[in-house]
Amino acid sequence: KLRSSKIPIVWVLGGPGSGKGTQCARLVEKYGFQHLSSGDLLRDEVQSGSAKGKEINEMMVKGQLVPRQVVLDLLKQAILKNVDNAKGYLIDGYPREVEQGEDFEKDIAPCSLVLYFDCKDETMTQRLLGRAATSGRTDDNAETIKKRLVTFHNCSEPVIAKYTQKVVSICADTDTDTIFAQCTSSVDKVLAERN
């Protein structure tokens, strides 16, 4: 478990292509928080060529969720690596199902804020198709994008419903500067409450 309850922990949630990674990169610059993306951690495992990585890749290509213990272990390892220097955490793409939220709060720490990137399916699809040629991601194709959206609506939207008290809904259909301003106003509030 994390020792200091003063460190803000922000879950960054939203459908595929809603702009989580883009905004997290900017938030890291502004606040110096640690950005941990469950998708990136899984892709690193796939890249390593391990047997576990091969199984993970099969699920990602189908747009399915990877088993929750696998993701939790990777996340815990990544958090522990830098625990002494952390000013805050942006947990991007996690939790993606209600049970993952429970795992996290039990094993790691309570979440301070949930930024939910609310975005239309059409917008997300267009963005992902737009980057498909250059992303090198095996899940950026029309068929898998459809499945990722279904998984998001079925498994991940209930997470947003469960944490309504902590959720700030961000209108993510717009330009990156406008989205960023919405994010910083929420993070600033959390930081102010802690000081």
Ligand code: AP5
């Ligand atoms: P993950 O890697 O988390 O992918 P995702 O959620 O599908 O989202 P992306 O990373 O593709 O998009 P994003 O929201 O970060 O948007 P981005 O900023 O890149 O997960 C992949 C897979 O891993 C899952 O399907 C699952 O199999 C597995 N997985 C991951 N986490 C898991 C978990 N917790 N449990 C179980 N399995 C898990 O932007 C997208 C594009 O749009 C970019 O080209 C960007 O330049 C552009 N863009 C961004 N913002 C804007 C804007 N405002 N206007 C115009 N273009 C924009």
